[in-house]
Amino acid sequence: MEELSSAQQDYLEALLRLERGGGDGASLTDLARALGVKPASASQMVARLKDGGLVTQAPRDMIHLTRAGRTAAEHVETRHTTVREFLTKVLNVPPDVADGDACKVEHALAADTFNRLRDFMDHIGADDIERDNTVPLPLMHRGGTGLLRRIAGGGGRRARLSAMGVHVGTEIRVLQNAGRGPVMIKAGKSRVAIGRGLATCMHVEPTSDL
Amino acid sequence: MATPRKTIRIALAGNPNCGKTSVFNNLTGAHQHVGNWPGVTVEQKSGDFTYDGVRYEVIDLPGTYSLSAYSVEEEVVERFLRTTPPDVLVNIVDATNLERHLFLTAQLIEQRVPMVVALNMMDEAEEQGLRIDDVQLAQLLDVPVVPIIARRNKGTGQLLAWIAQLGFEPRAGACTVDYGPEIEPAIAALAAHLNPREPASPHMRAAMLLAGRVVCKTDEEDAALQARAAALRRDIERHAREPVEDLFIARWYGFAHGVARTCVTQDARERFDLTARLDDVLTRPVLGLVFFGLCMAGTFELVFALGNPLIALLEQVFAWLGASATAVLPTGALRSLLVDGVIGGVGGVVVFLPNILLLFLAIGFLEDSGYMARAAFVMDGIMHRLGLHGKSFIPMLLGFGCNVPAIMATRTLETKRDRLITSLIIPFMSCGARLPVYALFIGAFFAPHWQAPVLMSLYLLGILVAVAMANLLGLLFFGSDRSPLLLELPPYRLPTLRSVLMLVWTRAWSYLKKAGTVLLAASIVMWYLCTHPAPPGGVEHETRFEHSYAGTVGKAIEPLLRPLGFDWKVSVALVTGFMAKEAVVSTLAVVYDVGDGEGGSHALQNTLREDPVFRNRPLVAYTLMVFVLLYVPCLGVIAIFLKEYGWKWTAFMAAYTTVVAWVAAFLVRMAGVALGF
Structure with missing residues (x-):
């Protein structure tokens, strides 16, 4: 996968979308239009992908992704969605901006960086996040207050936090947050220190400035 | 009056830092240390004393926030209560933070063990302008409640009197936690199939089975019962779109919150909060x-x-x-x-x-x-x-x-x-x-x-x-897999x-x-x-x-x-x-x-x-x-x-x-x- 250029990745991703959009394969014209390039350059690139065994195209016929091409395209797509989700769900970037940024960033990330990003998103349970005005607890500053809205992930996190007086729905105040290390909060009358990893799973709706 | 047994077994349960060890010392006079960080009493410590000619054995259970068995302590307490329930359970709660401490009480209360609640740190609660209606608390929980100040050994006499009374005339409260419309029907359905010869409350046994835990041996051996519980659990989760565990937590919390709200009133006066002031300085990154x-x-x-x-x-x-x-x-x-x-x-x-x-x-x-x-x-x-x-x-x-x-x-x-x-x-x-x-x-x-x-x-x-x-x-x-830090900072x-x-x-x-x-x-x-x-x-x-x-x-x-x-x-x-x-x-x-x-x-x-x-x-x-x-x-x-x-x-x-x-x-x-x- 590594040897694919970012342009090739874009082509594969576009082909995948066109195929999903319906119909049997994609025509060269559709592909060129989807990517905003001239049909001539599209034709050149398709030929190269064909040499790489990623697409098939009978002369003057529709372009199809091969099995390997589909895998590669899906891989690229996952990178795109993961980055976009990170931008929208964690950083609260508006969706259109996030989509554009994701297109640029997805090619630039090293495989390891991407894997870490994906693990992080899994860890905080990003799939469950619906759009709302919460932020992960570590983004709150010292002195900030907010309502605890969600605690993502399993492993008894909610049970353990609840038993210590930190419930979903209660107001919490950030007592210390050094930018790294644990976060200290007050929930009700309990003062609790929470490791940063766990704090990232706690989504707070700020009731003061961050 | 029942014939007095040879020895009456008492167990002390409560959150870390609730003053449990002080109560233990007050009761037994044992030379044991009172710590202030969570988990000083990891060991199961015991002592004994004689009161009114009767011998009492006291077991100081490790401090726990719940019975969910997420830590070694919780496992110890949960297993202790399940396998060797004491004659009298003393639940020590911190009056200054009643709501949180009642979260554990909500889980203890359904064990159907004769229980007395020791309402500790009444002096600090008073300093903070908290007024706690212990009579009402006793009514709501349906167990005796004794206000004490363990640090200064106050209220020990009254606590002892209640322990003795419950030791001789065992009476478990009838209070139950209402698990709500999603769970209660399933509990009722399951309770009908329970072997009635076990002492633990069928309500709690059924509830725990739904949560995927077994409370007593007969339930453990009953595979059909567990399969039934699992099916009911899946139903509930599909319906509520939430893990059963979370529903239970919400209800325990609701119980604690409701009881605390009824029994605690706080005056509006602003007070100097020493802990807040000290923490503000002592826990800063560099300082x-x-x-x-x-x-x-x-x-x-x-x-x-x-x-x-x-x-x-x-x-x-x-x-x-x-x-x-x-x-x-x-x-x-x-x-x-x-x-x-x-x-x-x-x-x-x-x-x-x-x-x-x-x-x-x-x-x-x-x-x-x-x-x-x-x-x-x-x-x-x-x-x-x-x-x-x-x-x-x-x-x-x-x-x-x-x-x-x-x-x-x-x-x-x-x-x-x-x-x-x-x-x-x-x-x-x-x-x-x-x-x-x-x-x-x-x-x-x-x-x-x-x-x-x-x-x-x-x-x-x-x-x-x-x-x-x-x-x-x-x-x-x-x-590199490590568990997240979660630590209470006591006052x-x-x-x-x-x-x-x-x-x-x-x-x-x-x-x-x-x-x-x-x-x-x-x-x-x-x-x-x-x-x-x-x-x-x-x-x-x-x-x-x-x-x-x-x-x-x-x-x-x-x-x-x-x-x-x-x-x-x-x-x-x-x-x-x-x-x-x-x-x-x-x-x-x-x-x-x-x-x-x-x-x-x-x-x-x-x-x-x-x-x-x-x-x-x-x-x-x-x-x-x-x-x-x-x-x-x-x-x-x-x-x-x-x-x-x-x-x-x-x-x-x-x-x-x-x-x-x-x-x-x-x-x-x-x-x-x-x-x-």
Whole structure:
């Protein structure tokens, strides 16, 4: 996968979308239009992908992704969605901006960086996040207050936090947050220190400035 | 009235820091420590007392926030209540934070064990402007509620009266938690299929089955019942789109919240919040670390500045004892045994008692004031880089007192990985028993203004090695999976004199007991090994030892220790140090034969200074201290390790600490030589 250029990745991703959009394969014209390039350059690139065994195209016929091409395209797509989700769900970037940024960033990330990003998103349970005005607890500053809205992930996190007086729905105040290390909060009358990893799973709706 | 049983069993349950241990002490008068960081009572402690002619057994359960079995403590409590329910359960709750403490009560109340709620810290609640309607609380919970102030032993009489009453006329409350429209129908459906002969409430049994847990044996064996519960659980989860567990949590919380709201009123007056003010400063990123450093430095300064004059005093006492014994007894084996073996050996260790007392005084104060949890918070950033988290720091800090309770305290950590790694590096924490060795050598070889820094450097070296090993062990054996930090920061409280002194007293007593038993035995054995077989007539001391058993053992391992600059005498001392590290001192006293006459460590220090191995060589003394710091910990640690982790890890621990000690001591020596010391 590594040897694919970012342009090739874009082509594969576009082909995948066109195929999903319906119909049997994609025509060269559709592909060129989807990517905003001239049909001539599209034709050149398709030929190269064909040499790489990623697409098939009978002369003057529709372009199809091969099995390997589909895998590669899906891989690229996952990178795109993961980055976009990170931008929208964690950083609260508006969706259109996030989509554009994701297109640029997805090619630039090293495989390891991407894997870490994906693990992080899994860890905080990003799939469950619906759009709302919460932020992960570590983004709150010292002195900030907010309502605890969600605690993502399993492993008894909610049970353990609840038993210590930190419930979903209660107001919490950030007592210390050094930018790294644990976060200290007050929930009700309990003062609790929470490791940063766990704090990232706690989504707070700020009731003061961050 | 029911016929009185022989013994009535009471169990104390409650959150960490609820004052459970104080209640335990008030009831039993047992000498046990009251801590202020979560999990001081990891052990299941018990005591007993007699009241009105009846014997009561009290079990102090570990502090837990719930019964969900997410930590070792919760498992212990949950299993205890399930398998061996007590006659009377005393649930201690903190009146200043009633809502949170009732979360546990909500889970205890359905155990259907006769229960009394002790409403503790009523004085603090009053100071905070909280008014608690204990009559209403008793009505809502359907169990007796007794307001108490455990720290000042108030309300114990009334608590006892209720315990006695429930002991003789068992009555469990009928209060149940309402689990709501999603769960209650399923509970009812399931309860119909339960074997009615079990004492536990069917409501709770059914509820727990839905949560995927079994409460009693008959349920455990009933596979059909569990399959039914699993099916119902899936139904509920599909319907509510939430894990059943979360629904339960919400209901327990709802129960606690509702009860607290009804029973607690707070006036609107603004109050000075000491804990908030202190935390605001003491837990700041840089300031917090600075303060923590000062605390540690202050502790070491206290131990020496205040301890040394007292040590001098004790030395005189032992010198006098030795002199008197020499004067009274005729020359011979008995006098040699008493003066050289017993007074010289045991005395050489007992004189360091003031240092140890002061160290525990400081640790006890830090623990009981609530600062220890803050230290863990402040250190979490650093600990994280070791692949551990701040909570591991508490056992490590305790390790400075004694490694054995420190290893026991690792049970507060949630995963086996964290427990094992922390336990494996605790032996590098310089315990109180190593202090006499440092005191001896530092006093002998370093100028007064260098003494505190040298001591500090040893403690720091221990920490550094621990850091390195934590990283290495983590990489080698355990991967990087660690459980998240979750630590309660209890309110700052001025430690009561009683509780700190109790801690100091128990530690002092165990130190003296050790001196009186293990060390006495070690000293006598050493004396025997050093004086037998009898030397050929009229030989000087030095050569006499070379012929003895001790000399033979020392000589046998000397080649291994030669590269570190140690001779056979030091080697012997290191061997006996395995029994207990302070035995290094007593052995040296016997080997150098300085137990008689002027006595005490002063004489030993003079002798050491003149010894050819050490002569004018602080480096050799320092190398030795490094080795003593790091090499295989004492028998006590080995024993607790064996109990906790089995023989394989114990063998590994013993071997790797010794290898680490040798390598570190060798490097120190090489570096010292290169630098021209």
